[in-house]
Amino acid sequence: MPLPAAFIAELSALLGDGWRVDPATREAHASDDSRGHQPPEAVALPSTREQVQAIVRACRAHHIPIVARGAGTATTGAAVPVSGGIALSFSRMNRILDIRPEDRCVVVEPGVRNGDLQAALHAHGVFWPPDPSSFESCTVGGNLATNAGGPRAVKYGATRDNVLGVVAVTGAGELIRAGGAYTKCSSGYDLTHLLIGSEGTLALIVEATLKLVPHPHAQAGLRAFYRDASAAAAAVSRLMAQPVQPAMLEFMDKRSLALLRHNGSAVPDAGAMLLIEADGSVDGLPDTLAALGAAAEGDGLIDMDVAQDGIARDTLWAARRALSPALRTIAPGKLNEDVVVPVSRIPDLVAGVEQLSADYALPIVCFGHAGNGNLHVNILYHPDDPGETARANNALPEIFKLALSLGGALSGEHGIGLAKRDFMPQAFDAATLATMQAIKHALDPDGILNPGKVLPEDCQAKC
């Protein structure tokens, strides 16, 4: 539906060269890292929160959808403007406003890239824990919208655990402020955490106060190889049940290891691997590493080695990060989901996925954040093969069904977006979905913020 002339005139006057209707700019805001594609009618590039507020109010007056956008690295279609309307890019609101190491926090605009923020924090001896594999390109705003995680979450928490406050514009066009530069609060409703992970459907975050953690003085990694996934999963349970917290605890299945070998890594032919990272003080690190190593030992352990120096560690983690793109060398098509299960159910999840791989005659590669029970399950297929494509699409709901049957959730860090929206009624009963919808209605009464995302359509229609 084309935009009304009065609306175009208003936003053009408001934003100047921050208002774009040219096809190239629209096309550049049509996709994220999912398979979805739909150019917005226009792209708004506000520079201030006042402009964001004015945009939302104008959209509300004209019933025009707004899809907020960071770097477009979402894997779920959350940033695809499937209902038309405008894309609102935060690329011009990318300032780091106040680094406060003495209060262990930093105040930022949403458009700053995660990697740029970490670089700026480095000199102050602190970091912001969320470390998605896209950290070099993704923005903090996108991290907030999806409750992004990464390997460090096992020790330091995901995004929601690392935000102290937000300033945001609701779908009603109101500027709200929640939380602040303090780590403890019992003063009214927790709007901060409600907005984290809401994928731009409740409010647009225009400023966030992020919790910082001092850099550990020393880090070291262990690689432990196991006979099979079940032995590795048992080790994960042992590691999580003892008091020394790993700084990362990553799992890779047999197929992931084959991929690493294929890419030139010196990896033995094992059934599964754990990457275990320790951090702490220089003097304390050997004890920490010894405690983690002792917990990693047990039935089915084939081999374990230590990557003490930075270079070995970096190689190790570079290989881990390269895994996701490397999957394309097995098959060009990939359905990548990031289900979560209780840590004790990882063996059942891995066994269930292996069974699905056999049932649907497709390679399925599992790796990820085992310490959080959050595994990336990648169904690989050739999109030009209709049989494989159909089997992949049929296998996907079975993965979700499996995770939910084990007491888990649809997504640990990617979010729901469009891709998993229709599975929400399997994950939540009608009363809970209706409560989510009531909250959506409370913050976005006209449903203009990222319509069609997160909540299933029949639930949205009832609103």
Place this chain on the structure above:
Amino acid sequence: MPLPAAFIAELSALLGDGWRVDPATREAHASDDSRGHQPPEAVALPSTREQVQAIVRACRAHHIPIVARGAGTATTGAAVPVSGGIALSFSRMNRILDIRPEDRCVVVEPGVRNGDLQAALHAHGVFWPPDPSSFESCTVGGNLATNAGGPRAVKYGATRDNVLGVVAVTGAGELIRAGGAYTKCSSGYDLTHLLIGSEGTLALIVEATLKLVPHPHAQAGLRAFYRDASAAAAAVSRLMAQPVQPAMLEFMDKRSLALLRHNGSAVPDAGAMLLIEADGSVDGLPDTLAALGAAAEGDGLIDMDVAQDGIARDTLWAARRALSPALRTIAPGKLNEDVVVPVSRIPDLVAGVEQLSADYALPIVCFGHAGNGNLHVNILYHPDDPGETARANNALPEIFKLALSLGGALSGEHGIGLAKRDFMPQAFDAATLATMQAIKHALDPDGILNPGKVLPEDCQAKC
């Protein structure tokens, strides 16, 4: 207003001996640890979530207020039935349903006492971090309602940071489920954290999945004495800016120390004290303690000693816990607030409080959770002295104004309840309060859950 006969008949049939209208039972549910007092018209003691749901639905049909209640240790009037209606006590829903150390979580009913839960967890080598000083009597449900904290929050977080999921009955009488036995989730709106700290005004939590932490193998404490509060506050900043996390970091001002001495503790005549606790592995603890000790050193440090063994530590902490009741020995009246400020602003808070103490000619004692910037500010007065009472009541808003002017919040762990409700418009702008009110309306459309609490009255009237 007396309860309708039809309603009484319905609840009496539903609850049997769990329905009480006798004056003694009503009187026993009239107060909390604030100065408020108002007996409910009746007390409901449900044993199941189905009963809770039926009670809420009956109350909704008859527009009868429900005040949920744990042990009644709230300091804010949150559990006082000021609007009449019924008190709903969770004392019969006090089971520990499932201890799952391998998933680092436990599933409980709300009526279980914090101390009883910790005792049951002990054998499994795990604990639940929230440790309010009332832990022996307060319930988990009350902890959830107020986002309770305690000394351990500096390292392990407050209640909101340690809840993975809830099952709850909304004010609409619907049973909702959010979160579960996993530590990472990006699947729909975060209802779990929204309910924590909402003081029974949005929904009644009937089951919670709590995050557990393995017991550290070793603990030790440091006592550091400083020339003045400002020197101690500077040490707090140094302690929080280095990577070794204290397990507790408590502050006591000059008056608190005088009180300890008066009670027989061997405490030097210093301007302020920090209690610093380290925890970790047996082998790693000396390094941890050394790092904390080094950070505690600096200008104004008078003396520092180590309490290595358990008995010394326990004595230390018992003295800390005895402080709050001991205040009554100075004056029988006490206005106890628990404001929060950014850690770097603690010196300004303490200096500001000292100024208010002089201005209003009343002793004001400050102590508390310095690592979180969360200090208990106790205005002491004689209630039978009208002049002192008036000055105490006039000083209170100035304390809040001070905390807010330093970028802080009204409460870190006690909540708002009735006592701080009228200060909410100073802490939040109208748009943010209206958004909270819209959420209240979404979950409790008829306003039957704990009416008159948390949100200011004119905000509630607009609903």
